[in-house]
Amino acid sequence: MAILEVKNLQKKFGDLTVLKGVDFSLEKGQTLAVIGASGGGKTTLLRCLNFLEIPTKGQIFVNGKLIFDADDERTLTEKEIRQNRLNFGLVFQNFNLFPQYTAFQNIALAPKLLAKEKPEFAGKKKAIYDEIDKKSLEILNRVGLSDKKDFYPHQLSGGQQQRVAIARALVLSPSVLFFDEPTSALDPELTGEVLKVIKQLAEEEMTMVIVTHEMQFAREVADHVLFMDEGIIAEKGSPEEIFTNPKNARTKAFLGRYES
Amino acid sequence: MFAEVLAALSKGFLVTLELFGITLVGAIPCGLLICLGSMSKIKPLKAVLRFIIWVIRGTPLMLQLLIIYYGPGLILGSNWWGSGEHGRFIATIVAFIINYACYFSEIFRGGIQAIPVGQQEAGAVLGMTKSQIFFKITLMQVIKRIVPPMSNEIITLVKDTSLSRIIALQELIWAGQAFMKSAGIIWPLFFTGVYYLVFSGILTVVLGKIEKKLDYFKV
Numbered sequence: 001m002a003i004l005e006v007k008n009l010q011k012k013f014g015d016l017t018v019l020k021g022v023d024f025s026l027e028k029g030q031t032l033a034v035i036g037a038s039g040g041g042k043t044t045l046l047r048c049l050n051f052l053e054i055p056t057k058g059q060i061f062v063n064g065k066l067i068f069d070a071d072d073e074r075t076l077t078e079k080e081i082r083q084n085r086l087n088f089g090l091v092f093q094n095f096n097l098f099p100q101y102t103a104f105q106n107i108a109l110a111p112k113l114l115a116k117e118k119p120e121f122a123g124k125k126k127a128i129y130d131e132i133d134k135k136s137l138e139i140l141n142r143v144g145l146s147d148k149k150d151f152y153p154h155q156l157s158g159g160q161q162q163r164v165a166i167a168r169a170l171v172l173s174p175s176v177l178f179f180d181e182p183t184s185a186l187d188p189e190l191t192g193e194v195l196k197v198i199k200q201l202a203e204e205e206m207t208m209v210i211v212t213h214e215m216q217f218a219r220e221v222a223d224h225v226l227f228m229d230e231g232i233i234a235e236k237g238s239p240e241e242i243f244t245n246p247k248n249a250r251t252k253a254f255l256g257r258y259e260s
Numbered sequence: 261m262f263a264e265v266l267a268a269l270s271k272g273f274l275v276t277l278e279l280f281g282i283t284l285v286g287a288i289p290c291g292l293l294i295c296l297g298s299m300s301k302i303k304p305l306k307a308v309l310r311f312i313i314w315v316i317r318g319t320p321l322m323l324q325l326l327i328i329y330y331g332p333g334l335i336l337g338s339n340w341w342g343s344g345e346h347g348r349f350i351a352t353i354v355a356f357i358i359n360y361a362c363y364f365s366e367i368f369r370g371g372i373q374a375i376p377v378g379q380q381e382a383g384a385v386l387g388m389t390k391s392q393i394f395f396k397i398t399l400m401q402v403i404k405r406i407v408p409p410m411s412n413e414i415i416t417l418v419k420d421t422s423l424s425r426i427i428a429l430q431e432l433i434w435a436g437q438a439f440m441k442s443a444g445i446i447w448p449l450f451f452t453g454v455y456y457l458v459f460s461g462i463l464t465v466v467l468g469k470i471e472k473k474l475d476y477f478k479v
Protein backbone atom coordinates (compact mmCIF):
# COMPACT_ATOMS: atom_id res chain seq x y z
CA MET A 1 0.00 0.00 0.00
CA ALA A 2 1.23 3.50 -0.78
CA ILE A 3 2.54 5.45 2.16
CA LEU A 4 1.38 8.67 0.52
CA GLU A 5 -1.32 9.11 -2.04
CA VAL A 6 -2.38 12.44 -3.47
CA LYS A 7 -5.55 12.67 -5.50
CA ASN A 8 -6.60 15.55 -7.71
CA LEU A 9 -4.89 18.19 -5.61
CA GLN A 10 -5.76 21.71 -6.68
CA LYS A 11 -4.78 25.11 -5.39
CA LYS A 12 -6.07 28.50 -6.41
CA PHE A 13 -4.76 31.87 -5.27
CA GLY A 14 -7.68 34.14 -6.09
CA ASP A 15 -8.16 33.74 -9.82
CA LEU A 16 -4.80 32.08 -10.36
CA THR A 17 -4.91 28.29 -10.46
CA VAL A 18 -1.45 27.14 -9.50
CA LEU A 19 -2.13 23.42 -9.05
CA LYS A 20 -4.56 22.04 -11.58
CA GLY A 21 -5.08 18.54 -10.26
CA VAL A 22 -2.01 16.69 -9.11
CA ASP A 23 -2.08 12.92 -8.62
CA PHE A 24 0.73 10.74 -7.45
CA SER A 25 1.55 8.08 -4.94
CA LEU A 26 4.65 7.03 -3.15
CA GLU A 27 5.70 3.69 -1.72
CA LYS A 28 7.45 3.40 1.60
CA GLY A 29 11.20 3.85 1.36
CA GLN A 30 11.11 5.48 -2.03
CA THR A 31 12.59 8.77 -3.10
CA LEU A 32 10.67 10.93 -5.48
CA ALA A 33 12.36 13.80 -7.29
CA VAL A 34 10.21 16.66 -8.55
CA ILE A 35 11.65 18.78 -11.31
CA GLY A 36 10.23 21.53 -13.47
CA ALA A 37 10.54 25.11 -14.58
CA SER A 38 10.17 28.03 -12.21
CA GLY A 39 6.58 28.88 -11.40
CA GLY A 40 5.34 25.38 -12.21
CA GLY A 41 3.91 24.92 -8.71
CA LYS A 42 6.52 22.69 -7.08
CA THR A 43 6.82 24.77 -3.92
CA THR A 44 3.06 25.22 -3.80
CA LEU A 45 2.63 21.44 -3.96
CA LEU A 46 4.94 20.90 -0.98
CA ARG A 47 3.31 23.73 0.94
CA CYS A 48 -0.11 22.19 0.31
CA LEU A 49 1.03 18.77 1.47
CA ASN A 50 2.31 20.35 4.69
CA PHE A 51 -0.83 22.49 5.03
CA LEU A 52 1.03 25.78 4.90
CA GLU A 53 -1.49 26.40 2.16
CA ILE A 54 -4.86 24.75 2.28
CA PRO A 55 -5.60 22.99 -1.01
CA THR A 56 -8.73 24.17 -2.78
CA LYS A 57 -9.63 20.65 -3.84
CA GLY A 58 -8.33 17.13 -3.56
CA GLN A 59 -7.51 14.40 -1.11
CA ILE A 60 -4.43 13.19 0.73
CA PHE A 61 -4.05 9.65 2.06
CA VAL A 62 -1.35 8.38 4.39
CA ASN A 63 -0.98 4.61 4.61
CA GLY A 64 -4.36 4.31 2.97
CA LYS A 65 -6.09 6.52 5.51
CA LEU A 66 -7.76 9.69 4.29
CA ILE A 67 -6.21 12.52 6.30
CA PHE A 68 -7.34 15.43 4.22
CA ASP A 69 -10.23 16.15 1.93
CA ALA A 70 -10.79 19.71 0.79
CA ASP A 71 -14.53 19.02 0.66
CA ASP A 72 -14.72 17.60 4.17
CA GLU A 73 -14.91 20.26 6.84
CA ARG A 74 -13.89 17.82 9.53
CA THR A 75 -10.41 17.42 8.07
CA LEU A 76 -9.91 21.18 7.97
CA THR A 77 -9.99 22.11 11.65
CA GLU A 78 -6.85 23.64 13.12
CA LYS A 79 -6.42 20.69 15.47
CA GLU A 80 -6.78 18.16 12.67
CA ILE A 81 -4.35 20.00 10.44
CA ARG A 82 -1.76 20.24 13.18
CA GLN A 83 -2.09 16.51 13.76
CA ASN A 84 -1.81 15.78 10.03
CA ARG A 85 1.34 17.83 9.70
CA LEU A 86 3.15 15.41 11.96
CA ASN A 87 2.93 12.76 9.23
CA PHE A 88 5.29 14.91 7.22
CA GLY A 89 8.48 16.86 7.58
CA LEU A 90 9.53 19.81 5.46
CA VAL A 91 13.02 21.12 4.80
CA PHE A 92 12.93 24.66 3.48
CA GLN A 93 15.08 26.23 0.81
CA ASN A 94 16.40 28.82 3.27
CA PHE A 95 16.63 26.51 6.33
CA ASN A 96 14.48 28.63 8.68
CA LEU A 97 16.40 27.55 11.75
CA PHE A 98 15.39 29.33 14.95
CA PRO A 99 18.22 31.83 15.50
CA GLN A 100 17.91 32.01 19.30
CA TYR A 101 18.47 28.29 19.76
CA THR A 102 21.60 26.21 19.33
CA ALA A 103 21.77 23.43 16.76
CA PHE A 104 20.85 20.95 19.45
CA GLN A 105 18.00 23.07 20.84
CA ASN A 106 16.61 23.57 17.35
CA ILE A 107 16.28 19.80 17.06
CA ALA A 108 15.00 19.04 20.56
CA LEU A 109 12.47 21.90 20.84
CA ALA A 110 9.53 20.44 18.91
CA PRO A 111 9.69 16.91 20.38
CA LYS A 112 9.80 18.39 23.89
CA LEU A 113 6.77 20.56 23.23
CA LEU A 114 4.91 17.57 21.81
CA ALA A 115 5.90 15.38 24.74
CA LYS A 116 4.23 17.83 27.12
CA GLU A 117 0.87 16.99 25.59
CA LYS A 118 1.17 13.29 26.30
CA PRO A 119 -0.84 12.04 29.29
CA GLU A 120 2.14 10.15 30.75
CA PHE A 121 4.31 13.29 30.72
CA ALA A 122 3.51 14.51 34.24
CA GLY A 123 5.30 11.79 36.18
CA LYS A 124 8.12 11.08 33.77
CA LYS A 125 9.26 14.47 32.56
CA LYS A 126 12.93 13.83 33.20
CA ALA A 127 13.02 10.40 31.56
CA ILE A 128 11.11 11.67 28.53
CA TYR A 129 13.36 14.70 28.11
CA ASP A 130 16.47 12.56 28.51
CA GLU A 131 15.19 10.26 25.81
CA ILE A 132 14.58 13.23 23.49
CA ASP A 133 18.05 14.63 24.22
CA LYS A 134 19.59 11.30 23.39
CA LYS A 135 17.66 10.98 20.16
CA SER A 136 18.50 14.57 19.17
CA LEU A 137 22.19 13.90 19.68
CA GLU A 138 22.02 10.72 17.65
CA ILE A 139 20.40 12.54 14.78
CA LEU A 140 22.87 15.40 15.00
CA ASN A 141 25.54 12.77 14.73
CA ARG A 142 23.82 11.25 11.70
CA VAL A 143 24.07 14.55 9.82
CA GLY A 144 27.70 14.81 10.89
CA LEU A 145 27.39 17.73 13.26
CA SER A 146 27.85 16.39 16.79
CA ASP A 147 30.77 18.80 17.24
CA LYS A 148 28.50 21.76 16.42
CA LYS A 149 25.88 20.87 19.02
CA ASP A 150 26.10 24.14 20.93
CA PHE A 151 26.60 26.44 17.97
CA TYR A 152 23.97 29.01 17.11
CA PRO A 153 22.73 29.13 13.52
CA HIS A 154 24.69 32.30 12.74
CA GLN A 155 27.86 30.47 13.71
CA LEU A 156 27.23 27.73 11.14
CA SER A 157 27.79 27.68 7.39
CA GLY A 158 24.77 27.41 5.10
CA GLY A 159 25.47 23.75 4.50
CA GLN A 160 25.69 23.06 8.22
CA GLN A 161 22.50 25.01 8.85
CA GLN A 162 20.66 22.97 6.27
CA ARG A 163 21.92 19.75 7.85
CA VAL A 164 20.60 20.91 11.21
CA ALA A 165 17.29 21.70 9.52
CA ILE A 166 17.20 18.16 8.13
CA ALA A 167 17.95 16.77 11.59
CA ARG A 168 15.21 18.96 13.07
CA ALA A 169 12.69 17.45 10.66
CA LEU A 170 13.97 13.89 11.16
CA VAL A 171 13.70 13.92 14.94
CA LEU A 172 9.90 13.78 14.73
CA SER A 173 10.16 10.59 12.63
CA PRO A 174 7.88 11.75 9.82
CA SER A 175 6.44 9.17 7.43
CA VAL A 176 7.50 11.33 4.50
CA LEU A 177 10.16 14.01 4.41
CA PHE A 178 9.81 16.80 1.85
CA PHE A 179 12.65 18.97 0.60
CA ASP A 180 12.13 22.20 -1.31
CA GLU A 181 15.31 22.89 -3.26
CA PRO A 182 17.45 22.11 -0.23
CA THR A 183 20.67 23.30 -1.83
CA SER A 184 19.65 26.25 -3.97
CA ALA A 185 20.39 28.83 -1.25
CA LEU A 186 23.90 27.43 -0.82
CA ASP A 187 27.23 28.32 -2.33
CA PRO A 188 28.21 25.63 -4.85
CA GLU A 189 30.99 24.29 -2.66
CA LEU A 190 28.49 23.63 0.17
CA THR A 191 25.85 21.71 -1.76
CA GLY A 192 27.84 18.47 -1.67
CA GLU A 193 27.65 17.96 2.10
CA VAL A 194 23.87 18.41 2.09
CA LEU A 195 23.30 16.16 -0.90
CA LYS A 196 25.46 13.54 0.80
CA VAL A 197 23.19 13.56 3.85
CA ILE A 198 20.09 13.23 1.67
CA LYS A 199 21.69 10.39 -0.26
CA GLN A 200 22.50 8.63 2.97
CA LEU A 201 18.84 9.00 4.03
CA ALA A 202 17.78 7.48 0.70
CA GLU A 203 20.04 4.52 1.37
CA GLU A 204 18.47 4.14 4.80
CA GLU A 205 15.12 4.01 2.99
CA MET A 206 13.65 7.21 4.30
CA THR A 207 10.60 8.08 2.22
CA MET A 208 11.30 11.41 0.57
CA VAL A 209 10.00 13.92 -1.95
CA ILE A 210 12.72 16.22 -3.20
CA VAL A 211 12.11 19.29 -5.33
CA THR A 212 15.41 20.05 -6.96
CA HIS A 213 17.23 21.69 -9.80
CA GLU A 214 20.22 19.39 -9.30
CA MET A 215 19.53 17.06 -12.21
CA GLN A 216 22.55 14.85 -11.69
CA PHE A 217 21.58 14.37 -8.07
CA ALA A 218 17.94 13.62 -8.93
CA ARG A 219 19.12 11.02 -11.36
CA GLU A 220 21.34 9.33 -8.82
CA VAL A 221 19.09 9.36 -5.80
CA ALA A 222 15.50 9.14 -7.06
CA ASP A 223 13.42 6.03 -7.63
CA HIS A 224 10.90 8.08 -9.57
CA VAL A 225 10.91 11.50 -11.15
CA LEU A 226 7.97 13.85 -11.65
CA PHE A 227 8.17 16.65 -14.16
CA MET A 228 5.81 19.42 -13.12
CA ASP A 229 4.71 22.00 -15.59
CA GLU A 230 2.12 24.73 -15.16
CA GLY A 231 0.37 23.08 -12.27
CA ILE A 232 0.15 19.54 -13.56
CA ILE A 233 2.40 16.51 -13.61
CA ALA A 234 3.35 16.52 -17.25
CA GLU A 235 5.41 13.36 -17.09
CA LYS A 236 6.45 10.76 -14.57
CA GLY A 237 8.80 7.84 -14.78
CA SER A 238 12.04 6.33 -13.68
CA PRO A 239 15.10 8.60 -13.74
CA GLU A 240 16.28 6.63 -16.75
CA GLU A 241 13.05 7.27 -18.67
CA ILE A 242 12.81 10.94 -17.79
CA PHE A 243 16.42 11.92 -18.26
CA THR A 244 17.48 9.83 -21.22
CA ASN A 245 14.24 9.32 -23.05
CA PRO A 246 11.64 11.96 -22.13
CA LYS A 247 8.41 11.66 -24.06
CA ASN A 248 6.79 14.98 -23.31
CA ALA A 249 7.95 17.84 -25.53
CA ARG A 250 8.07 20.21 -22.56
CA THR A 251 10.15 17.80 -20.51
CA LYS A 252 12.57 17.64 -23.42
CA ALA A 253 12.72 21.41 -23.73
CA PHE A 254 13.21 21.79 -19.96
CA LEU A 255 15.98 19.19 -19.72
CA GLY A 256 17.61 20.61 -22.84
CA ARG A 257 18.40 23.71 -20.83
CA TYR A 258 20.48 21.69 -18.38
CA GLU A 259 22.59 19.99 -21.00
CA SER A 260 26.23 20.88 -21.69
CA MET B 261 22.62 77.78 49.56
CA PHE B 262 23.93 74.68 47.76
CA ALA B 263 22.09 72.37 50.12
CA GLU B 264 18.91 74.32 49.55
CA VAL B 265 19.28 74.06 45.76
CA LEU B 266 20.09 70.39 46.00
CA ALA B 267 16.99 69.73 48.07
CA ALA B 268 14.76 71.67 45.69
CA LEU B 269 16.23 70.08 42.58
CA SER B 270 15.99 66.60 44.08
CA LYS B 271 12.35 67.23 44.86
CA GLY B 272 11.81 68.28 41.24
CA PHE B 273 13.78 65.30 40.03
CA LEU B 274 11.50 63.01 41.98
CA VAL B 275 8.56 64.36 39.98
CA THR B 276 10.55 63.85 36.78
CA LEU B 277 11.34 60.30 37.84
CA GLU B 278 7.72 59.57 38.65
CA LEU B 279 6.59 60.94 35.32
CA PHE B 280 9.24 58.85 33.58
CA GLY B 281 8.36 55.63 35.41
CA ILE B 282 4.59 55.89 35.15
CA THR B 283 4.80 56.80 31.47
CA LEU B 284 6.97 53.77 30.79
CA VAL B 285 4.81 51.37 32.77
CA GLY B 286 1.65 52.73 31.15
CA ALA B 287 2.86 53.17 27.60
CA ILE B 288 4.34 49.69 27.10
CA PRO B 289 1.08 47.74 27.55
CA CYS B 290 -0.95 50.47 25.83
CA GLY B 291 1.55 50.41 22.98
CA LEU B 292 1.18 46.66 22.71
CA LEU B 293 -2.61 46.96 22.49
CA ILE B 294 -2.39 49.73 19.90
CA CYS B 295 0.14 47.65 17.99
CA LEU B 296 -2.13 44.60 17.92
CA GLY B 297 -5.06 46.81 16.89
CA SER B 298 -3.06 48.46 14.15
CA MET B 299 -2.28 45.04 12.67
CA SER B 300 -5.82 43.75 13.19
CA LYS B 301 -7.93 42.24 10.43
CA ILE B 302 -10.76 44.58 11.45
CA LYS B 303 -10.25 47.28 8.87
CA PRO B 304 -11.98 50.23 10.60
CA LEU B 305 -10.10 49.62 13.86
CA LYS B 306 -6.85 49.42 11.98
CA ALA B 307 -7.59 52.60 10.02
CA VAL B 308 -8.58 54.60 13.11
CA LEU B 309 -5.50 53.50 15.04
CA ARG B 310 -3.14 54.18 12.16
CA PHE B 311 -4.67 57.65 11.84
CA ILE B 312 -4.25 58.37 15.55
CA ILE B 313 -0.65 57.15 15.43
CA TRP B 314 0.02 59.36 12.45
CA VAL B 315 -1.40 62.44 14.20
CA ILE B 316 0.40 61.79 17.48
CA ARG B 317 3.74 61.11 15.86
CA GLY B 318 3.36 64.00 13.44
CA THR B 319 2.71 66.71 16.03
CA PRO B 320 4.85 67.97 18.92
CA LEU B 321 4.34 66.39 22.31
CA MET B 322 4.29 69.90 23.75
CA LEU B 323 1.25 70.75 21.65
CA GLN B 324 -0.49 67.53 22.69
CA LEU B 325 0.22 68.34 26.31
CA LEU B 326 -1.22 71.84 25.99
CA ILE B 327 -4.34 70.56 24.26
CA ILE B 328 -4.89 67.79 26.76
CA TYR B 329 -4.36 70.06 29.75
CA TYR B 330 -6.21 73.17 28.62
CA GLY B 331 -8.58 71.59 26.07
CA PRO B 332 -11.26 70.27 28.41
CA GLY B 333 -11.46 73.52 30.37
CA LEU B 334 -11.44 75.89 27.39
CA ILE B 335 -13.51 73.84 24.95
CA LEU B 336 -15.86 71.89 27.19
CA GLY B 337 -15.91 74.37 30.01
CA SER B 338 -14.91 71.85 32.63
CA ASN B 339 -11.42 71.12 33.86
CA TRP B 340 -11.20 67.34 33.95
CA TRP B 341 -7.86 67.29 35.59
CA GLY B 342 -8.68 69.06 38.80
CA SER B 343 -6.76 72.05 39.98
CA GLY B 344 -3.21 72.43 41.20
CA GLU B 345 -0.14 70.27 40.94
CA HIS B 346 -2.08 67.00 41.10
CA GLY B 347 -4.25 67.94 38.12
CA ARG B 348 -1.22 69.00 36.11
CA PHE B 349 0.51 65.73 36.90
CA ILE B 350 -2.46 63.60 35.81
CA ALA B 351 -2.84 65.56 32.57
CA THR B 352 0.86 65.18 31.86
CA ILE B 353 0.78 61.44 32.49
CA VAL B 354 -2.17 61.06 30.13
CA ALA B 355 -0.49 63.04 27.39
CA PHE B 356 2.81 61.22 27.79
CA ILE B 357 1.27 57.76 27.85
CA ILE B 358 -0.74 58.44 24.72
CA ASN B 359 2.28 59.87 22.95
CA TYR B 360 4.73 57.17 23.95
CA ALA B 361 2.23 54.34 23.44
CA CYS B 362 1.96 55.44 19.81
CA TYR B 363 5.72 55.48 19.35
CA PHE B 364 6.12 52.14 21.11
CA SER B 365 3.32 50.57 19.07
CA GLU B 366 5.18 51.38 15.89
CA ILE B 367 8.37 49.89 17.28
CA PHE B 368 6.48 46.74 18.28
CA ARG B 369 4.81 46.53 14.89
CA GLY B 370 8.13 46.92 13.12
CA GLY B 371 9.66 44.24 15.33
CA ILE B 372 6.87 41.77 14.75
CA GLN B 373 6.62 42.37 11.02
CA ALA B 374 10.37 42.02 10.58
CA ILE B 375 10.27 38.37 11.64
CA PRO B 376 10.34 36.30 8.45
CA VAL B 377 7.15 34.30 7.97
CA GLY B 378 9.39 31.26 7.46
CA GLN B 379 10.00 31.18 11.21
CA GLN B 380 6.32 30.61 11.94
CA GLU B 381 6.05 28.14 9.09
CA ALA B 382 9.02 26.16 10.39
CA GLY B 383 7.30 25.97 13.76
CA ALA B 384 3.99 25.00 12.20
CA VAL B 385 5.41 22.09 10.21
CA LEU B 386 7.02 20.83 13.41
CA GLY B 387 3.54 20.55 14.89
CA MET B 388 3.68 23.61 17.15
CA THR B 389 0.51 25.43 18.11
CA LYS B 390 0.05 29.14 17.40
CA SER B 391 0.82 30.04 20.99
CA GLN B 392 3.91 27.81 21.12
CA ILE B 393 5.12 29.50 17.95
CA PHE B 394 4.58 32.92 19.50
CA PHE B 395 6.14 32.22 22.88
CA LYS B 396 8.91 29.81 21.87
CA ILE B 397 9.97 31.26 18.54
CA THR B 398 8.72 34.72 17.67
CA LEU B 399 8.77 36.54 21.01
CA MET B 400 12.51 36.37 21.68
CA GLN B 401 13.30 37.51 18.17
CA VAL B 402 10.90 40.42 18.50
CA ILE B 403 12.46 41.41 21.82
CA LYS B 404 15.90 41.32 20.29
CA ARG B 405 14.77 43.57 17.46
CA ILE B 406 12.94 46.11 19.60
CA VAL B 407 15.50 46.59 22.37
CA PRO B 408 17.70 49.08 20.47
CA PRO B 409 14.86 51.34 19.23
CA MET B 410 13.14 51.08 22.63
CA SER B 411 16.36 52.18 24.30
CA ASN B 412 16.44 55.26 22.13
CA GLU B 413 12.85 56.12 23.00
CA ILE B 414 13.47 55.58 26.70
CA ILE B 415 16.45 57.94 26.68
CA THR B 416 14.37 60.46 24.76
CA LEU B 417 11.64 60.14 27.37
CA VAL B 418 14.09 61.20 30.10
CA LYS B 419 14.54 64.51 28.34
CA ASP B 420 10.95 64.82 27.15
CA THR B 421 9.72 64.90 30.74
CA SER B 422 10.94 68.52 30.83
CA LEU B 423 8.21 69.46 28.33
CA SER B 424 5.76 69.32 31.21
CA ARG B 425 7.36 72.59 32.34
CA ILE B 426 5.03 74.23 29.79
CA ILE B 427 2.02 73.62 32.01
CA ALA B 428 4.07 74.45 35.10
CA LEU B 429 4.40 70.94 36.44
CA GLN B 430 6.94 71.20 39.24
CA GLU B 431 9.52 68.90 37.76
CA LEU B 432 13.28 69.31 37.56
CA ILE B 433 13.52 72.25 35.13
CA TRP B 434 10.79 74.08 36.97
CA ALA B 435 12.68 73.60 40.23
CA GLY B 436 15.90 74.95 38.73
CA GLN B 437 14.20 77.88 37.10
CA ALA B 438 12.49 78.84 40.34
CA PHE B 439 15.84 80.07 41.67
CA MET B 440 16.13 82.58 38.83
CA LYS B 441 13.04 84.34 40.05
CA SER B 442 13.51 83.91 43.79
CA ALA B 443 17.29 84.37 44.12
CA GLY B 444 18.37 85.76 40.76
CA ILE B 445 20.81 82.91 40.19
CA ILE B 446 21.01 80.77 37.08
CA TRP B 447 23.43 78.02 38.10
CA PRO B 448 20.72 75.82 39.64
CA LEU B 449 19.07 75.67 36.22
CA PHE B 450 22.34 74.64 34.65
CA PHE B 451 22.83 72.15 37.43
CA THR B 452 19.61 70.31 36.45
CA GLY B 453 21.62 69.13 33.43
CA VAL B 454 23.75 67.03 35.76
CA TYR B 455 20.66 65.15 36.93
CA TYR B 456 19.58 64.45 33.36
CA LEU B 457 23.08 63.36 32.39
CA VAL B 458 23.54 61.02 35.31
CA PHE B 459 20.07 59.52 34.91
CA SER B 460 20.30 58.98 31.17
CA GLY B 461 23.86 57.76 31.67
CA ILE B 462 22.72 55.05 34.08
CA LEU B 463 19.89 54.06 31.75
CA THR B 464 22.27 53.87 28.79
CA VAL B 465 24.48 51.48 30.70
CA VAL B 466 21.58 49.30 31.85
CA LEU B 467 19.95 49.20 28.42
CA GLY B 468 23.32 48.49 26.83
CA LYS B 469 23.71 45.52 29.17
CA ILE B 470 20.34 44.15 28.12
CA GLU B 471 21.28 44.56 24.48
CA LYS B 472 24.54 42.74 25.13
CA LYS B 473 22.73 39.92 26.86
CA LEU B 474 20.84 39.32 23.62
CA ASP B 475 24.02 39.31 21.55
CA TYR B 476 24.33 35.54 21.67
CA PHE B 477 22.15 35.20 18.61
CA LYS B 478 21.55 37.14 15.43
CA VAL B 479 18.27 37.83 13.68
Ligand SMILES: Nc1ncnc2c1ncn2[C@@H]1O[C@H](COP(=O)(O)OP(=O)(O)OP(=O)(O)O)[C@@H](O)[C@H]1O
Nearest residue numbers: 013016018036037038039040041042043044045181
Ligand atom coordinates in the same frame (compact mmCIF):
# COMPACT_ATOMS: atom_id res chain seq x y z
N1 LIG C 1 0.72 32.96 -1.86
C1 LIG C 1 0.61 33.11 -3.20
N2 LIG C 1 -0.26 33.99 -3.71
C2 LIG C 1 -0.40 34.14 -5.05
N3 LIG C 1 0.30 33.46 -5.96
C3 LIG C 1 1.20 32.56 -5.52
C4 LIG C 1 1.40 32.34 -4.12
N4 LIG C 1 2.36 31.40 -3.95
C5 LIG C 1 2.73 31.05 -5.21
N5 LIG C 1 2.05 31.75 -6.14
C6 LIG C 1 2.18 31.61 -7.61
O1 LIG C 1 2.09 30.26 -7.93
C7 LIG C 1 2.91 29.95 -9.02
C8 LIG C 1 3.76 28.74 -8.67
O2 LIG C 1 4.70 29.09 -7.66
P1 LIG C 1 5.67 28.04 -6.99
O3 LIG C 1 6.47 28.79 -6.03
O4 LIG C 1 4.87 26.91 -6.48
O5 LIG C 1 6.56 27.56 -8.21
P2 LIG C 1 7.87 26.68 -8.19
O6 LIG C 1 7.61 25.58 -9.16
O7 LIG C 1 8.22 26.31 -6.81
O8 LIG C 1 8.95 27.65 -8.81
P3 LIG C 1 10.52 27.80 -8.45
O9 LIG C 1 11.22 26.73 -9.26
O10 LIG C 1 10.85 29.15 -8.95
O11 LIG C 1 10.69 27.64 -7.00
C9 LIG C 1 3.71 31.20 -9.33
O12 LIG C 1 3.13 31.83 -10.45
C10 LIG C 1 3.54 32.03 -8.11
O13 LIG C 1 3.57 33.40 -8.42
Ligand SMILES: [Mg+2]
Nearest residue numbers: 042043044180
Ligand atom coordinates in the same frame (compact mmCIF):
# COMPACT_ATOMS: atom_id res chain seq x y z
MG1 LIG D 1 9.87 26.74 -5.51
